[in-house]
Amino acid sequence: MRTVRFLLQKEFRQIFRNKAIIAMICVMPVVQLAVLPWAADYEVKNVNLAVVDHDHSTFSRQLIQTVTASGYFRLTGYNDSYQDAMHLVERDQADLILEIPAGFERNLVRENQQKLFVAVNAINGTKANLGGAYLAAIIKNYNQTIRTELVSGVTGDPLHLIEITSSNWFNPLMNYKVYMVPGILAILITMVGGFLSALNIVKEKEVGTIEQINVTPIRKHHFILGKLIPFWVLGNIVFTLGLIVSWLIYGIVPEGNLAVLYLFIAIYLVSVLGFGLLVSTFCETQQQAMFIMFFFMMLFVLLGGLFTSIDSMPEWAKTVTRFNPVRYLIEVMRMVMLKGSEIKNIVAHLIIVTLFAIGLNALAIFNYKKTS
Amino acid sequence: MQDVVIKTDKLTKRFGDFVATNAITLEVYKGEIFGFLGANGAGKTTAMRMLCGLSKPSSGNAVIAGYDVYRETEQIKKNIGYMSQKFSLYEDLTVLENIRFFGGIYGLTNQQIKTKSEELIARLGLEGEAKKLVGSLPLGWKQKLSFSVAVLHEPKIVFLDEPTGGVDPVTRRQFWDLIYAAAEQGVTIFVTTHYMDEAEYCNRISIMVDGKVEALDSPTQLKRNFKVSSMDEVFYQLARGAKRGD
Numbered sequence: 143m144r145t146v147r148f149l150l151q152k153e154f155r156q157i158f159r160n161k162a163i164i165a166m167i168c169v170m171p172v173v174q175l176a177v178l179p180w181a182a183d184y185e186v187k188n189v190n191l192a193v194v195d196h197d198h199s200t201f202s203r204q205l206i207q208t209v210t211a212s213g214y215f216r217l218t219g220y221n222d223s224y225q226d227a228m229h230l231v232e233r234d235q236a237d238l239i240l241e242i243p244a245g246f247e248r249n250l251v252r253e254n255q256q257k258l259f260v261a262v263n264a265i266n267g268t269k270a271n272l273g274g275a276y277l278a279a280i281i282k283n284y285n286q287t288i289r290t291e292l293v294s295g296v297t298g299d300p301l302h303l304i305e306i307t308s309s310n311w312f313n314p315l316m317n318y319k320v321y322m323v324p325g326i327l328a329i330l331i332t333m334v335g336g337f338l339s340a341l342n343i344v345k346e347k348e349v350g351t352i353e354q355i356n357v358t359p360i361r362k363h364h365f366i367l368g369k370l371i372p373f374w375v376l377g378n379i380v381f382t383l384g385l386i387v388s389w390l391i392y393g394i395v396p397e398g399n400l401a402v403l404y405l406f407i408a409i410y411l412v413s414v415l416g417f418g419l420l421v422s423t424f425c426e427t428q429q430q431a432m433f434i435m436f437f438f439m440m441l442f443v444l445l446g447g448l449f450t451s452i453d454s455m456p457e458w459a460k461t462v463t464r465f466n467p468v469r470y471l472i473e474v475m476r477m478v479m480l481k482g483s484e485i486k487n488i489v490a491h492l493i494i495v496t497l498f499a500i501g502l503n504a505l506a507i508f509n510y511k512k513t514s
Numbered sequence: 515m516q517d518v519v520i521k522t523d524k525l526t527k528r529f530g531d532f533v534a535t536n537a538i539t540l541e542v543y544k545g546e547i548f549g550f551l552g553a554n555g556a557g558k559t560t561a562m563r564m565l566c567g568l569s570k571p572s573s574g575n576a577v578i579a580g581y582d583v584y585r586e587t588e589q590i591k592k593n594i595g596y597m598s599q600k601f602s603l604y605e606d607l608t609v610l611e612n613i614r615f616f617g618g619i620y621g622l623t624n625q626q627i628k629t630k631s632e633e634l635i636a637r638l639g640l641e642g643e644a645k646k647l648v649g650s651l652p653l654g655w656k657q658k659l660s661f662s663v664a665v666l667h668e669p670k671i672v673f674l675d676e677p678t679g680g681v682d683p684v685t686r687r688q689f690w691d692l693i694y695a696a697a698e699q700g701v702t703i704f705v706t707t708h709y710m711d712e713a714e715y716c717n718r719i720s721i722m723v724d725g726k727v728e729a730l731d732s733p734t735q736l737k738r739n740f741k742v743s744s745m746d747e748v749f750y751q752l753a754r755g756a757k758r759g760d
Contacts, residue, residue: 148618152607159606350600357566357596359588360619513587514569 145360149368157372163338167376171330171384176391178326179319182449189273192219192227192236199247201288208284209240214276231263238262238273250288312397312480319392324475325448327384331407332414332442332468335377337435339418343369344431347422356512366507370415377411378404397482406474406488410495413467416502423509442468467498516543519671519702520565524574525583527560534560536725537574544670547693547703549713549733551749552722555758558706559599561722562673565704566596579670592620595664595672599679603660605649609640612648613663620667634662637692654685658692665696672696674705678712690715710745721749723756 157163191209195202210217218236221227230236241259249256260277262270346352355365381404388394396403418435425431444450445459446468452460463469470491477483485492520542527535535557542548552558563569565578567587576583579593603612610631617627635644638658643651648659657677665672674693678686690712697703705716713719713733720730729736729752733745740748 144621145619148615151618152604152611152615155611156604156606349605350598350602351604353568353598353600354596354602354616355619356568357591357594358616358619359591359621513567 145364146367146371149360149364150371153368153372157376163376167334167380168383170334171327171380172387174330175323175326175384175387179322179392182318182322182326186269186272186276187214189215189238189269189276190218190230190236191215191277192221192230192239193217194221194224194227194239194241196222196244197242197246201247201250202242205242205281205284206240209277209280212276212280214273228261231261236263237266237269238277240277320394320480321476322448323388323392323394324479325446325472327381327388328468328471328475329443329446329448330384331377331381331411332471333439334380335373335411335414336418336421336439337432338376339369339373339415340421340425340431340435341418341428342373343419343422344425344428347425348427362507362510362512366419366503366510369419370412370503373415373418374408374411377415378407381407394479396479398478398484402483402485402488403475403478405485406471406478406492406495409492409499410467410471413495413499413502416499416506417467419506420502420509423506423511442466445469446472448472467495470495516546518542519544519580520548520576520578520704522565522574522576525561525564525571525576526573527557527564527569528572533725535564538722538727540720540727540730542671542702542704544702545697545700546717547697547705547715549716549719550704550706550722551708551713551719552706553753553756553758556722556753556756557725558722559675562675562704562706566594566673567591568596592667593670595667595669597657597660597664597672597674597677599675601653601656601660603648603656603663606647608647609635609644609651609659612659613666616663617666622667630666634666638662654681654689657681658685658689661689661692665701668699669701671702671704674703676706676708678707678709686712710749713745713749719745721752723752724758728752 193206195206206217209215215238219227219230221230224239224241227236227239227241231239239259239261241261243257243259246256246258258281260274262274264270343352346355385396417438421434421438422431425434445452445455445463445466447463448468452463452469455463474483474488474491477488518541520540522538522540524537524539525535526533526537538561550558550562560569564571564583565576567578567583567590571583578590581587581589581593583590604615607615613631613634614627617630622630631644635641638655640655640659643655648656651659661672661674661677664674678689681689686709693703693705693715705712707713716733718730718732719736720727721736722728729739729748731739736748737743737745740751742748742751
């Protein structure tokens with residue numbers, strides 16, 4: 143144990159002398175959490191809409207007004223022909239075309255039915271999809287208003303309509319920031335922990351100091367512990383900073399118990415650091431380590447359920463996510479921070495990351511060779 | 515009969531088809547300064563790394579300080595010091611911190627570390643630099659410091675791989691003074707070098723050519739055997755037949 147103490151002393155001295163690491167630990171959580179949640183927002187706004195109005199009636203103007211008043215659309219073209227509107231789409235000035243046929247008002251009043259045409263520029267899938275759906279909803283709503291007015295105007299008997307009201311649990315205002323912040327915080331500590339630990343040992347290989355260590359009677363697990371503990375502490379610092387930042391900027395306070403969160407983070411960090419160490423045992427240069435870590439980080443992030451829901455992934459991709467530690471952290475972060483889950487709700491997650499922690503570190507120790 | 519501290523028997527290291535070190539058999543005695551010579555690429559570093567327990571031999575045997583090079587590498591490591599070609603103390607730690615760290619992981623007590631640091635710094639005349647980062651020291655001082663750190667835990671043998679490469683003649687002289695001082699304490703010195711004047715300082719030397727030890731004797735005896743007047747010529751006669759090298 144005395145050996146570990148000497149190793150820790152050395153490691154902390156080196157860390158505190160390395161201005162880049164200190165800057166990374168302090169600046170990264172603040173900047174990422176301050177900037178990313180605003181960008182990583184699924185709510186689609188500013189959909190560019192081109193309208194082709196062949197009717198020029200009160201109703202058609204009313205419809206256009208209702209659509210633009212919703213706040214989701216920006217009218218970028220009011221054209222006479224579909225071709226003109228299509229040109230706007232081709233020049234990327236419009237995402238949607240709404241075509242109102244001639245005789246819109248007449249048919250609506252007299253024949254009680256009318257068709258509208260909506261064309262969607264599907265290059266930006268999310269924007270087009272959601273934009274199309276918003277537009278459909280707005281038109282349906284408008285239709286009902288007219289129905290009610292026309293019909294009740296004639297018979298004096300209101301229509302029987304089914305109205306759906308919903309409430310959003312755990313995120314009442316459907317604020318994407320509330321949903322994204324815990325996820326981004328999860329990625330953040332994964333990145334900091336993984337990269338720091340992977341690059342650190344490889345740096346010792348590059349500089350040649352590892353030879354001097356390998357020629358001493360130091361035990362392998364002591365050496366690994368000496369590397370794990372400092373970065374574990376740093377990971378916790380980054381996490382704490384992240385929590386403070388998300389409280390200050392977004393007012394997000396964990397619903398659940400902080401102790402539960404820290405318990406999970408403690409074990410999770412060991413598994414991520416173990417992963418970094420394992421990567422470092424395979425690499426000879428920091429460049430190699432960097433590339434390998436990036437490769438895995440991309441997989442971890444995209445298959446972690448941060449940006450896309452795991453439930454909607456194909457079966458094989460779901461299976462892959464089960465081997466992704468980040469997935470469990472993102473789930474637990476959202477459960478504990480937003481839903482207030484207790485320890486009994488995350489037992490399965492705890493067991494899985496514990497297995498990751500043991501497995502990855504065992505592999506790292508096994509694969510770290512003092513003798514080549 | 516003198517105590518044998520390094521004994522190798524047909525020690526061989528292969529990397530695929532390439533035989534880096536080919537059946538080396540030699541003995542090194544306690545307190546001796548043993549020069550391990552050879553051209554670039556002759557296999558010196560590979561052989562030395564095997565003796566230090568950093569690299570596993572492909573075949574053959576070796577006993578270092580009484581411990582088997584296959585089974586007891588960790589025991590060997592307690593009893594040897596090693597200074598590699600590449601400077602390998604921590605440049606972002608101070609002189610004192612490096613001494614403290616390496617003393618600590620070799621298991622010295624705090625009291626031992628304290629007295630040894632003071633001695634070492636006084637001997638090297640580094641009083642003014644003790645609290646400076648090692649990275650800021652000139653190369654010559656770094657080399658002297660890393661030798662002193664390598665013998666800090668009083669090992670039986672110290673392995674030096676080209677310790678004076680790129681160092682000026684005055685510093686080289688001072689470096690050899692340190693080596694002599696250590697040898698007088700009974701530490702066996704196993705050193706590789708490209709400087710033939712340094713070879714003359716050794717008690718005995720071996721010369722490796724293409725992975726094999728081609729000559730092994732005292733410098734005086736070698737010169738007599740090859741009927742030449744300097745070690746330069748001995749080395750030249752042996753090494754010019756070499757097929758490897760860079």
